[in-house]
Amino acid sequence: MSFNVFITRKIPEEGINLLKKFCQKVEVNPHDRPLTYDELMQESKGRDAMLTMLSDKMDARLIQEATNLKIIANYAVGYDNIDIKAASAKGVVVTNTPGVLTDSTADMAWALLFSVTRRIVEGDKLTRAGKFTGWAPMMLLGGDLVGKTLGIIGAGRIGTAMAMRSRGWCMKVLYTTQISRNTVLEEMLGAKRVDLETLLKESDFISLHAPLSEKTKHLIGVKELSLMKRTAYLINTGRGAVIDEEALVYALKNKQIAGAGLDVYEEEPKLKPGLAVLDNIVLAPHLGSATVETRTKMSLMSAENIIAVLKKQKPNNCVNPEVFT
Numbered sequence: 001m002s003f004n005v006f007i008t009r010k011i012p013e014e015g016i017n018l019l020k021k022f023c024q025k026v027e028v029n030p031h032d033r034p035l036t037y038d039e040l041m042q043e044s045k046g047r048d049a050m051l052t053m054l055s056d057k058m059d060a061r062l063i064q065e066a067t068n069l070k071i072i073a074n075y076a077v078g079y080d081n082i083d084i085k086a087a088s089a090k091g092v093v094v095t096n097t098p099g100v101l102t103d104s105t106a107d108m109a110w111a112l113l114f115s116v117t118r119r120i121v122e123g124d125k126l127t128r129a130g131k132f133t134g135w136a137p138m139m140l141l142g143g144d145l146v147g148k149t150l151g152i153i154g155a156g157r158i159g160t161a162m163a164m165r166s167r168g169w170c171m172k173v174l175y176t177t178q179i180s181r182n183t184v185l186e187e188m189l190g191a192k193r194v195d196l197e198t199l200l201k202e203s204d205f206i207s208l209h210a211p212l213s214e215k216t217k218h219l220i221g222v223k224e225l226s227l228m229k230r231t232a233y234l235i236n237t238g239r240g241a242v243i244d245e246e247a248l249v250y251a252l253k254n255k256q257i258a259g260a261g262l263d264v265y266e267e268e269p270k271l272k273p274g275l276a277v278l279d280n281i282v283l284a285p286h287l288g289s290a291t292v293e294t295r296t297k298m299s300l301m302s303a304e305n306i307i308a309v310l311k312k313q314k315p316n317n318c319v320n321p322e323v324f325t
């Protein structure tokens with residue numbers, strides 16, 4: 001059998017080399033940019049497998065036209081860029097890369113939390129601009145972490161890892177989850193499962209980890225932001241559209257909340273007007289899983305998923321198991 005695979009962006013070579021051992025044709029997008037929708041559609045035709053990025057829109061039309069396609073291996077844990085229903089209807093397996101990016105993404109959430117709370121980016125700008133004229137008692141005062149309340153919205157793998165790291169600061173942990181109780185957080189941290197309103201009202205730091213779906217789009221909007229403490233910070237390393245970004249701009253501008261740290265955006269890579277001029281926000285360019293170790297593991301995991309499907313085996317990380325029934 002001769003297999004034909006396309007990888008939509010350059011990824012660490014470990015995964016590419018593994019694919020080359022099993023597949024006769026492995027091509028990588030030669031450009032240093034995402035493919036346009038039309039290019040993606042063109043490249044999907046005749047391929048047995050597509051290794052896609054979270055920025056590739058794999059919609060029903062594209063999946064329908066990709067007549068040979070057997071698997072879409074998404075190089076991310078989130079897969080809201082793929083029409084799962086359309087893939088399942090056509091018998092196309094969809095896989096993701098869970099687990100391997102849990103720690104790097106939780107670390108990123110903490111990096112944002114520290115940066116915004118201790119005003120690191122503002123301080124960096126000031127220092128580089130030659131405006132640091134000496135220690136000053138009232139310069140760039142931030143907030144303490146010890147003993148404060150951390151609210152986790154979406155206590156899955158990454159939300160749990162984020163919460164576990166709060167032990168160093170003896171924080172009280174509240175969480176919401178759409179699935180079952182998180183006994184690890186409850187037993188190890190004494191965390192309390194609460195409703196969204198309680199979490200918003202009582203937390204000093206709120207970290208978003210819920211996947212994007214019709215239910216979670218704009219989960220945090222005008223009303224939710226108005227429930228937060230004026231001294232609270234909002235962190236998002238999940239998916240941008242979980243926050244109504246326009247409402248966030250308003251809340252930050254009017255000091256309804258103290259600050260925010262974002263790694264993801266509603267219309268990525270575009271930012272809502274007004275966001276980039278605010279001082280009380282730290283903006284990162286979707287770096288959650290961006291460590292050498294994690295991205296290498298993601299490349300191997302995606303390659304293994306593809307090879308399993310091409311061997312007519314069930315891959316480890318299938319997100320649409322209905323395709324096998």
Ligand code: DGY
Nearest residue numbers: 076077078287288289
């Ligand atoms: C993912 O993989 O879905 C995350 O957004 C990585 O940062």
